[in-house]
Amino acid sequence: GESVGLHLPTLSVQEGDNSIINCAYSNSASDYFIWYKQESGKGPQFIIDIRSNMDKRQGQRVTVLLNKTVKHLSLQIAATQPGDSAVYFCAENKGTGNQFYFGTGTSLTVIP
């Protein structure tokens, strides 16, 4: 079946550096993508989303890039802070109603 995957399961960055978390998807019909942050023991928290008619979307310290040609999604976090340490995962709309495929996540560790 179609699935969402991540290139790296773990990522460590120095505080203040920029972080890039990647996500590959395989369903070319997907038209909506979401990045979530999940801290230990908590539910996923919405970070940013992007629809397929866009290539880039920016939020506060975060940017999502969508490359539909290679079916690739990335989350960039600027000036990474210790509070950014969490698991980040992407969600891909299945294209059949309000259902999503979810990736397994990348664990980001920020080194002070």
Added chain:
Amino acid sequence: DVKVTQSSRYLVKRTGEKVFLECVQDMDHENMFWYRQDPGLGLRLIYFSYDVKMKEKGDIPEGYSVSREKKERFSLILESASTNQTSMYLCASSYGLAGRWSTDTQYFGPGTRLTVL
């Protein structure tokens, strides 16, 4: 802000017990969802509902049932709990349009970590 609450953060039950997990959202959302989250598997959809008294099976509905008697509340029921149902259970809601498909952002509750002994 959207608020999704779940009745328990931690729950321990015995095999064969009937288990109720409750979820409430306060944003008048049409759609509600139940997922389970297991290490290495990501979130898997159990059931969802796009309207009161409406329910649809997700990817892994076996061993579960749901109830949505009121718009703000969506309950997950384990009819006879088994050890392989030990997991983190997450509820989510999204705006949607009653009875129609939508692609809105899903907002999650804090999760219930269920252990079945």
